[in-house]
Amino acid sequence: RVCNPAFKTLPLHLFAEIASKMIETIDKKPVEIKNLMQRFTLDVLGKVAFGFDFNSLGNPNSVYVTTYNEVQKAILGPLSLFFPIDRIPIIKQKxxxxxxxxxxxxxxxxxxxxxxxxxxxxxxxxxxxxxxxNENLDNQMLSDADLRNIKEKAREEVLRILGDNLIPSAEQHKSLKYLNMIIHENLRMYPLAPSLQYRKLTEDLRFKNFTIPAGTLIELFIYGIHHSPKLWDNPEEFLSERFENEFTTGENYSWLAFGGGTR
Structure with missing residues (x-):
């Protein structure tokens, strides 16, 4: 939701401007295409995402390009694919x-x-x-005191039920009610899949006062369901207590973190 406005209307003039710089680079001398496209992408992302000109096409040896390449080489080097070299202290430090x-x-x-x-x-x-x-959400986030209270209650429950054995049995898992309430509320506010895969109607579908024609692509928007004021009181607030009673998918499938089935 945050990202959509920046990419909904593509800034074609920026693409054209950066593409022109790339063409000028190609005209000057032979180039290594992978490196060229990498720098082109960096400049496009810099403009669109950050409103910043990395100018990596104009200056391939800039600190932005060299630093990015250093990080990429360090993390995605050939040895890293086969050996856990990041566990070696000196390599990890570098x-x-x-x-x-x-x-x-x-x-x-x-x-x-x-x-x-x-x-x-x-x-x-x-x-x-x-x-x-981020600034607009500050007033909607939990206070430090609320977070501490939630963590302390969850920790107390885990220690009380599990003791020193931190691998819960099936019965113990059912007894971790407060922890499960927190997990349910997290999955309500931030579902793992904001929507389910499209389905194509093979025949006309009558839904209330609407007729949806065959061939229409249907998408189940889970994020919208989880944040609907018609289904949830104060949907933008984190309230784990709303799951105090035993809960699965809720009335009318109002909670669909894992679709309609159990996990």
Whole structure:
């Protein structure tokens, strides 16, 4: 939901601008196509997602390109595919150093975006939308006190029922009521699959006052069901207590984290 506005209307002028730079690069000298497309993609994502010009096409040796390549090589090197070399302390330390360098670059971009927003400069890129969404959600998130209370209650229940044996039996699992309430509410607010796979009608379907013609693609929008005020009181609030009673799919299939069946 946060990302859609940034990509719903594709900024074709940005693609055209960056594609022109790529063509200029090709005209100048022979190029390695994989590297070229990688830099093209980086520039497109920089513009669309961050409102930032990495200029990797114009400067293939920039800190952005070299740092990205270092991280990719460290994580996706051929040895990593066959051996757990990341467990070797010195290699792990080197990897973390490179990842932190990349993170610092992104942190600087975020700081500059904050400054731009504070100055009233809006571009509508993904980073801007995410920062705005984060600020708008602050009032809806649980307070630190609420989080501590939830964690303490869950921990107390686990220790009381399981003791030193942290692998629950089937009967013990049923007794972990508060923990299951938390899990159910998490899956309600953030379902693993926001929607189920499309189904194509093979014949006309009459639904209430509507006729859906054969050939129509039907999608079950689980996220919408889980956040519908018609089905849930205060759907945007985290309230694990709503699952206090034994719960499966709920009335009229109002909870569909795993479809309509049990897991």
């Amino acid at each position: 990897r973390l150093k490179k990842v932190n360098k990349l993170n610092n670059i992104f942190n600087e971009i975020i700081k500059e975006k904050h400054k731009a927003l504070a100055a009233g400069k809006f571009q509508g890129d993904l980073l801007e939308l995410m920062l705005n969404a």
